[in-house]
Amino acid sequence: MSRTRRSSSALLGFALMLVLLVLAMATPARADTLIVRARTTPGASPVADALTRLELVSQGGSITGAIPELGIYRLEVPTSRSQRLRSDPAGNGLVWAQHDVVMRTSLVPNDPGYAYQWWAGSINLPPVWGLPEIASPVTVAVLDTGVNTDLPEFTGRFVDGIDIVTGSTAPGAWQDTYGHGTEVASVAAAAGNNGYGIAGVSWSARIMPVKLGSSGSFSSFDAAQGVTYAADHGARVINMSWGAPSRSYPVADAVAYARGLGVVMAAAAGNNYGGAVEYPAAEPGVIAVSATTSTNALAAFSAIGSAVDLAAPGSSVVSVAPYGGLVLVSGTSFSSPMVAGVAALLLSAAPDLTPAALESFLKSSALDLGPTGPDPSFGAGLVDAAAALTSVLGSATTTTTTTQTSTTTTTQPETTTTTQATTTTTSGRGSRGETTTTLPPVGTTTTTTQATTTTTQATTTTTTQATTTTTQVSTTTTTTQPPTTTTTIKRRRG
Numbered sequence: 001m002s003r004t005r006r007s008s009s010a011l012l013g014f015a016l017m018l019v020l021l022v023l024a025m026a027t028p029a030r031a032d033t034l035i036v037r038a039r040t041t042p043g044a045s046p047v048a049d050a051l052t053r054l055e056l057v058s059q060g061g062s063i064t065g066a067i068p069e070l071g072i073y074r075l076e077v078p079t080s081r082s083q084r085l086r087s088d089p090a091g092n093g094l095v096w097a098q099h100d101v102v103m104r105t106s107l108v109p110n111d112p113g114y115a116y117q118w119w120a121g122s123i124n125l126p127p128v129w130g131l132p133e134i135a136s137p138v139t140v141a142v143l144d145t146g147v148n149t150d151l152p153e154f155t156g157r158f159v160d161g162i163d164i165v166t167g168s169t170a171p172g173a174w175q176d177t178y179g180h181g182t183e184v185a186s187v188a189a190a191a192g193n194n195g196y197g198i199a200g201v202s203w204s205a206r207i208m209p210v211k212l213g214s215s216g217s218f219s220s221f222d223a224a225q226g227v228t229y230a231a232d233h234g235a236r237v238i239n240m241s242w243g244a245p246s247r248s249y250p251v252a253d254a255v256a257y258a259r260g261l262g263v264v265m266a267a268a269a270g271n272n273y274g275g276a277v278e279y280p281a282a283e284p285g286v287i288a289v290s291a292t293t294s295t296n297a298l299a300a301f302s303a304i305g306s307a308v309d310l311a312a313p314g315s316s317v318v319s320v321a322p323y324g325g326l327v328l329v330s331g332t333s334f335s336s337p338m339v340a341g342v343a344a345l346l347l348s349a350a351p352d353l354t355p356a357a358l359e360s361f362l363k364s365s366a367l368d369l370g371p372t373g374p375d376p377s378f379g380a381g382l383v384d385a386a387a388a389l390t391s392v393l394g395s396a397t398t399t400t401t402t403t404q405t406s407t408t409t410t411t412q413p414e415t416t417t418t419t420q421a422t423t424t425t426t427s428g429r430g431s432r433g434e435t436t437t438t439l440p441p442v443g444t445t446t447t448t449t450q451a452t453t454t455t456t457q458a459t460t461t462t463t464t465q466a467t468t469t470t471t472q473v474s475t476t477t478t479t480t481q482p483p484t485t486t487t488t489i490k491r492r493r494g
């Protein structure tokens, strides 16, 4: 093409652009964003580009973007025309016509345990992480054996920790020396993408460690006091990964009190192999969570029954060990903090949600498993973080107001001795059947090869190695080990 022809083409193109501008200004109300590809690829020719533009806007709408080299244009067109173009692109001179497809960043957290966190995908967490909507922190109370105060997973996020038994609020008082509480807190709220441990459900939640005891069982009085303390100190979410087969009146009253203050509560359904849902999970106002496996089956150890509200992964869940390192844990104890963590995410996005509305969003967005509709194994289904957040954000303009029930006092029959209520202890579902499997050391760089090869080990339930103590786990995670070696990981049920 000669220089003269090229410049005349440019002039013609410019003139056509002016015509287009006038046409665009006369365009009626926009209704739909559509991306189309013209049948004739204009290439870099300004004339062809201008002619294509003219043709596209001649039937209404405007062009808001173009990739002329590919013949691709972004249009704002009335809905009726959008439908016509999409249903019959060829008949409208197009190769294809498509709505905009939202592309999201694919954040793969760099936490060494993440390679084994099948559960994060299972509850659809990755699309949620990093969204600005979930940035404002919500306080989650972890009523358990305390939380390790020194792990990088929780740095700067502890609020109002307490040892309920002694009443001490000194950090040393609610230090976790048992492990269950740290594991539970990690699942709910371990910092993600910090190169350490795992990626918990909520990376920004404030954590209120409410230590009920230093072993796998607690007094129901202490549990009731813990629930009350958490509610009084601003917890929006309470996690209770413990329970008992019989109802505890003090805990029932405390739960009703917290609910009256607008606290969302999640509890482990129980690990009684198909037995009835335990308390406080079965209490009204508490979200009872059963446990699923990596194949979305019900975990064999999970409690079932009509009291089950939701299901979440609870079998071979990788978590952070009490003194650092990774630990494979199983139990409804770890299903519950997943729901608690998702509840915190939803409250971050919509702080005015009532517990009833939040529970409703969780259930209506859950993945229905088992028989269609609610069932005794999975309740409303497997919790889906992204779907729940989407539904909450989608209704953000609608304020849901639910009448808060005032504190319900549990009536204890006169003929019943007080023995039941006062001696009920809640089991922290202490470890049993501990075996070990291997995972890379926490805090060290995990190569892709390493992750790939050991994923199998993480999901294999029968991987055997000599049983190690917690102390040994802690020792082997020091940086004296080369990054490429593996370390032990405890397996326990909680």
Ligand SMILES: [Ca+2]
Pocket: 111, 153, 190, 191, 192, 193, 194, 195, 196, 197, 198, 199, 200
């Ligand atoms: Ca982490």
